[in-house]
Amino acid sequence: MKAVDHYIQQIEREIRASKQTVKTDEVGIVQEIRDGVVLATGLDHAGFGEVVEFASGVKGYIIDLTEEFVGIVVLGDYLAIKSGEEIKALNYTLSVPVSNKMMGRVVNPLGVAIDGGEAIVSEKMNPVEKVAPSVVYRKPVNVPLQTGIKSIDALFPIGRGQRELIIGDRGTGKTTIAIDTIINQKGQDVICIYCGIGQKNAKMAIVNELLRKQGALEYTVVVSASASDPASLQYLAPYSASAIAEFFMAQGKDVLVVYDDLSKHAWAYRQVSLILRRPAGREAYPGDIFYLHSRLLERACRVDEKYGGGSITALPIIETLEGDVSAYIPTNVISITDGQIFLETDLFNAGIRPAINIGISVSRVGGNAQTKAMKQVAGKLKLELAQYREMAAFSQFESDLDEDTKRLLDRGAKVTQLMKQDKNKPYKLGEELIVLWAANKGFLDTVSPQKVTDFESILLKEIRLHATELAHALEKEKVISPTLEEKLQAFVKPIVDGFVSG
Amino acid sequence: MRLDPRVKERLKQTFTKEMSIHKNVLTIVSVYALSSEEKNAIVLKFPEFHSTTIENEVDPTLLGGFILKQGSKAVDLSLRFVLQTLQKKLV
Numbered sequence: 001m002k003a004v005d006h007y008i009q010q011i012e013r014e015i016r017a018s019k020q021t022v023k024t025d026e027v028g029i030v031q032e033i034r035d036g037v038v039l040a041t042g043l044d045h046a047g048f049g050e051v052v053e054f055a056s057g058v059k060g061y062i063i064d065l066t067e068e069f070v071g072i073v074v075l076g077d078y079l080a081i082k083s084g085e086e087i088k089a090l091n092y093t094l095s096v097p098v099s100n101k102m103m104g105r106v107v108n109p110l111g112v113a114i115d116g117g118e119a120i121v122s123e124k125m126n127p128v129e130k131v132a133p134s135v136v137y138r139k140p141v142n143v144p145l146q147t148g149i150k151s152i153d154a155l156f157p158i159g160r161g162q163r164e165l166i167i168g169d170r171g172t173g174k175t176t177i178a179i180d181t182i183i184n185q186k187g188q189d190v191i192c193i194y195c196g197i198g199q200k201n202a203k204m205a206i207v208n209e210l211l212r213k214q215g216a217l218e219y220t221v222v223v224s225a226s227a228s229d230p231a232s233l234q235y236l237a238p239y240s241a242s243a244i245a246e247f248f249m250a251q252g253k254d255v256l257v258v259y260d261d262l263s264k265h266a267w268a269y270r271q272v273s274l275i276l277r278r279p280a281g282r283e284a285y286p287g288d289i290f291y292l293h294s295r296l297l298e299r300a301c302r303v304d305e306k307y308g309g310g311s312i313t314a315l316p317i318i319e320t321l322e323g324d325v326s327a328y329i330p331t332n333v334i335s336i337t338d339g340q341i342f343l344e345t346d347l348f349n350a351g352i353r354p355a356i357n358i359g360i361s362v363s364r365v366g367g368n369a370q371t372k373a374m375k376q377v378a379g380k381l382k383l384e385l386a387q388y389r390e391m392a393a394f395s396q397f398e399s400d401l402d403e404d405t406k407r408l409l410d411r412g413a414k415v416t417q418l419m420k421q422d423k424n425k426p427y428k429l430g431e432e433l434i435v436l437w438a439a440n441k442g443f444l445d446t447v448s449p450q451k452v453t454d455f456e457s458i459l460l461k462e463i464r465l466h467a468t469e470l471a472h473a474l475e476k477e478k479v480i481s482p483t484l485e486e487k488l489q490a491f492v493k494p495i496v497d498g499f500v501s502g
Numbered sequence: 503m504r505l506d507p508r509v510k511e512r513l514k515q516t517f518t519k520e521m522s523i524h525k526n527v528l529t530i531v532s533v534y535a536l537s538s539e540e541k542n543a544i545v546l547k548f549p550e551f552h553s554t555t556i557e558n559e560v561d562p563t564l565l566g567g568f569i570l571k572q573g574s575k576a577v578d579l580s581l582r583f584v585l586q587t588l589q590k591k592l593v
Contacts, residue, residue: 024575026575
């Protein structure tokens, strides 16, 4: 009984001590509800991007301010909102909670955990929309981001802070390249963010499981707005992912963000825009669809150490239809990014995986980021492959070819074979270097084209068994010195001889 | 239907005038009809709201207290709001 009295006394004391604060609210009334978008009157002093709360507790944010109406995108279940309901402005722009505890978790674009685990408590909020760092804060891209995929690291190197587009039809291995890159960041001190936009929930589950199995989830945040989420959340997802990435970058860390994929993001924004009756342009996209993606990808950057350092590397993904890269959204994103990796169905079906079309893929800034050793071995390969493609097209018409051309064709075919790589098996830099060095030095000449893959797997096994020190030395020195060259020769030659003789 | 531009302009002017009068009205929502002294006492406490026309609406669902409204600005000092806030904090 005494305890109850004690509590009552305490409550009485608190009631007496509490001061009721008078807060003037900005209010409005729901006039119209369209698919995920609410049109309201009132809210005369609310600003663009401000968060509002409906009487039912659902939140939304202001995306349209016209003379008569305020357009509000509903973040959540819009079916619970009724016409005539009161809306209250919350006096802050849309932000996501960010914290280091997000690593290894799956969150929705509002930063709420959706993996069934405990709620993420965070003390900091980052604005979803933020202007990208200006020129003075930036630094040129010159540190490599190893994808662990031979062909990309050799031919289209990606640097930390770069934006490299992965583009291709459905089922050509776009997500696989991105996931392999995330897996390869283990121990590289890179934090990864995988942002799924309009993806199937089943696919998100597969990605999550794969990352966990490979031990990559512990340094990865998965942001998911799946196909069943409202268009408003799908529209927000990449900006939220970017806000989370900026939180880690502010700690001076390198971050990798995968946006999978921006075609669906454009669709979501198109839906919202059409509901708001904004004038439709080409392919019914609104006028600011270019700005939609450019302001997102501009947030990828490498910050100068003077201003805290850190970087955000962006790997946006675009899905094309029938390999049409000249459609509206693909051309937009190609022109925004610093290069693209183009994947083709034909190559994929021919068994060349990753199905990268070497002819039209490029990396515009990554060259400076490539290690010198990689440049030493990759420079010649690139030329050989280019010559091979040209020759292969012409040689189809001619029956007798001179020795030089034959040799070139033979080499090209073998290098093409060598660029094949199984999924979820990224190579370490040292391993890549040894394999490519062998090809560069002509060790493949004695191996038949059908056996290149077998030879490579044996070589790789040998490296992992007997040459880890050599691989480490290559990674460390970053250049193939004459002494290392000798060691490489001594290591590779017996393996080749052994393989050829049987 | 085509409107004469001048008529249209006049209509617009009248509408904005009506709207501004409407926006300027200070509404006090309370549980029971307030006397004019009570109304004046409330208005004096809130210098940021100033209006010549004061209206009184009765809404028993407030349970207690009152709500002040002018245009899109509102101050909710009702018991209902306090209880709703408590409910949100508890759930």
